[in-house]
Amino acid sequence: MADRSKRLPENVEGEFFVDSTCIDCDTCRQLAPATFRETGSYSAVFAQPRNPGERRAALRALAACPTGSIGARGSAREAVLDFPLTVEDEVYYCGFNSAKSYGGNSYFVRRPEGNWLIDSPRFTAHLVRRFREMGGIRCIFLTHRDDVADARCCAAEFGGIRFIHRKELAAQPDAEQVMEGFDPIRLAPDFLTIPTPGHTPGHCVLLYRGAFLFTGESSLVEPRTAGALGIARSVLAFVAAADRVDGETVRVPVRLGPARPRTAGQVAAGRIARATGSARATHAPSLKTK
Numbered sequence: 001m002a003d004r005s006k007r008l009p010e011n012v013e014g015e016f017f018v019d020s021t022c023i024d025c026d027t028c029r030q031l032a033p034a035t036f037r038e039t040g041s042y043s044a045v046f047a048q049p050r051n052p053g054e055r056r057a058a059l060r061a062l063a064a065c066p067t068g069s070i071g072a073r074g075s076a077r078e079a080v081l082d083f084p085l086t087v088e089d090e091v092y093y094c095g096f097n098s099a100k101s102y103g104g105n106s107y108f109v110r111r112p113e114g115n116w117l118i119d120s121p122r123f124t125a126h127l128v129r130r131f132r133e134m135g136g137i138r139c140i141f142l143t144h145r146d147d148v149a150d151a152r153c154c155a156a157e158f159g160g161i162r163f164i165h166r167k168e169l170a171a172q173p174d175a176e177q178v179m180e181g182f183d184p185i186r187l188a189p190d191f192l193t194i195p196t197p198g199h200t201p202g203h204c205v206l207l208y209r210g211a212f213l214f215t216g217e218s219s220l221v222e223p224r225t226a227g228a229l230g231i232a233r234s235v236l237a238f239v240a241a242a243d244r245v246d247g248e249t250v251r252v253p254v255r256l257g258p259a260r261p262r263t264a265g266q267v268a269a270g271r272i273a274r275a276t277g278s279a280r281a282t283h284a285p286s287l288k289t290k
């Protein structure tokens with residue numbers, strides 16, 4: 001719940017505001033770009049919603065905000081019901097970003113043979129109910145250690161199988177499936193994982209149907225922790241991942257996934273992700289069941 005006494009001075013007057021607990025994760029700016037804008041190391045309301053569509057988008061941002069930093073006079077109950085939000089076809093953005101993953105996005109893919117969750121949202125009663133109505137969760141793909149959030153709760157609730165790379169296992173030591181090595185692995189006919197070390201040592205992206213690339217934070221390299229070699233590895237891995245993508249342009253859902261403000265490098269990586277190339281996983285899967 002946002003606190004009006006902590007209201008940032010950068011907000012324009014009106015119904016919506018952001019308080020100083022904001023972690024600048026970018027979620028509100030993606031969901032309601034007509035209302036929220038970055039200012040220093042926060043987001044703030046730079047224009048109050050001018051029509052019902054903009055207001056609904058701002059209420060969705062309020063519901064998705066990981067830190068409850070957005071305040072409004074009205075209730076967000078109706079907007080909550082919009083989640084998960086359709087990105088395209090059977091791909092959904094979950095909303096309810098978690099502070100445990102620094103506000104990282106998570107996605108839901110609805111499949112006849114069993115649904116997939118990519119990274120984890122907050123474990124909320126609304127999402128649990130909606131996931132159940134949509135057929136539950138069979139597989140939970142975790143791109144890397146930072147974005148596991150409530151994956152354990154989701155796995156327990158739905159009996160889902162969690163996939164994570166060996167080098168990220170400390171974040172989810174009881175995961176059911178551990179990915180090994182740095183070659184692409186076909187996890188299911190339409191799901192190919194491609195290791196992209198750099199942001200973290202075992203970071204992996206997930207390519208779905210050769211059309212959607214769930215990039216986690218592969219394009220976000222922190223020089224302080226990764227060093228020059230880490231940055232070079234990450235860029236090369238990302239280019240290689242894009243190069244393995246077959247045929248059509250890759251559509252990156254909603255955003256690239258970093259939970260912090262974009263850098264020039266991330267934007268460049270976004271362009272790379274939209275490149276075309278060839279996507280054949282020629283190596284045998286290297287997957288271990290614990």
Ligand code: SF4
Pocket residue numbers: 018021022023024025026027028029036042043061064065066067068069070103
């Ligand atoms: S969604 Fe993220 S950027 Fe927006 S107010 Fe909440 S914490 Fe800040």
